Amino acid sequence: MTSEETPVTSKAELNDELKALLLRAYENGIDVEGGFECRNGVEHPDWDVIVTEVEKNDHSE
Template sequence: MNARDDTLSDDAAFRAELRSLLRRAHESGVDVKGGWECRNGDGDPDWDVVVTEVEKRADSDVDANSDVDADADADADPR
């Protein structure tokens, strides 16, 4: 798998790819909870990635592919 195969042109495409990656890993038995440093060498930024499992909302089964909840969480200021 080459991370540069598909161009992510917007936030929705990024979220869809991230969701797909997490689901594939989970379905394969990978523990996706935790934190990782993603070092990318010169020219590209480094990131700290943290994944936590959240409780499903009662309405989450209505549209499992909706980004509505993710959009609301992304806009929230945790401070």
Template sequence: MDRPESAIVSETAFQSALASLLRRADDNDVEVEGGWDCRNGEDHPDWDVIVTEVEKNADD
């Protein structure tokens, strides 16, 4: 059974959930760089999602 998702009610919560998703995928050797169409049915907009790896700053 899938676990319930936490509510995303702010940009900060969205960024945290997205970072967590990307880390979990990377930890499991899933290629996370690329582009995907995210189709969401009649009730929600569709999105084009692009993920690109960036270099870390020396301060990170």
């Protein structure tokens, strides 16, 4: 985390950050669908993230 970043302290904030990241990537021509390994060194857990596009419904924001 850089000094400009604010800490994520809730699932809602995590969701907001993920949405913003995915949108920025999509708008810059990156295919965001698929699997991503997030390796974080020995002191933190690793994660596997799967991104899939979902069909919009009438209530989508």
